[in-house]
Amino acid sequence: MAVSEILMTQLIEAARAARERAYAPYSRFAVGAALLDEHGEVHAGCNIENAAFPQGQCAEASALAHLVLAGGTKVLAAVVVGVADSPVTPCGGCRQKLREFAGDDTPVWCADLHAVRGRYTLGELLPASFGPTHLPVS
Ligand code: THU
Numbered sequence: 316m317a318v319s320e321i322l323m324t325q326l327i328e329a330a331r332a333a334r335e336r337a338y339a340p341y342s343r344f345a346v347g348a349a350l351l352d353e354h355g356e357v358h359a360g361c362n363i364e365n366a367a368f369p370q371g372q373c374a375e376a377s378a379l380a381h382l383v384l385a386g387g388t389k390v391l392a393a394v395v396v397g398v399a400d401s402p403v404t405p406c407g408g409c410r411q412k413l414r415e416f417a418g419d420d421t422p423v424w425c426a427d428l429h430a431v432r433g434r435y436t437l438g439e440l441l442p443a444s445f446g447p448t449h450l451p452v453s
Contacts (some may be wrong), residue, residue, distance in 0.1 A: 398427045
């Protein structure tokens with residue numbers, strides 16, 4: 316079932332608020348993310364950089380940690396908020412991280428502080444993806 320505009324608006328607001336908490340002293344590129352789980356709960360996260368640069372964490376990964384800790388097992392919708400000339404889409408690694416809990420039809424919206432800048436599905440962002448069903452344990 317399609318996720319309502321009202322819920323997407325809630326996700327945008329949560330991602331914008333999370334972005335305010337970003338720890339990004341090195342790139343100065345603050346990102347917020349918000350995810351909707353199968354219980355209707357919203358989980359947000361921000362990027363957390365580190366002086367040892369590769370140890371930094373994206374906003375989507377932070378939000379996923381909150382979703383899993385709260386008992387969520389599915390991502391029904393995702394929003395990423397960043398400020399740039401073009402829509403701030405999830406990085407490649409985060410597309411794969413989202414894929415673990417989402418499907419090809421899952422909406423992934425990209426917004427800035429004023430508007431939605433891009434509306435995608437995860438399948439558009441990560442076509443022909445590798446996922447849990449490829450493994451015999453799933
Ligand atoms: N970043 C995210 O948090 N999510 C993305 O999908 C794109 C990149 C962060 C990582 C780093 O802290 C900063 O943005 C600049 O790359």
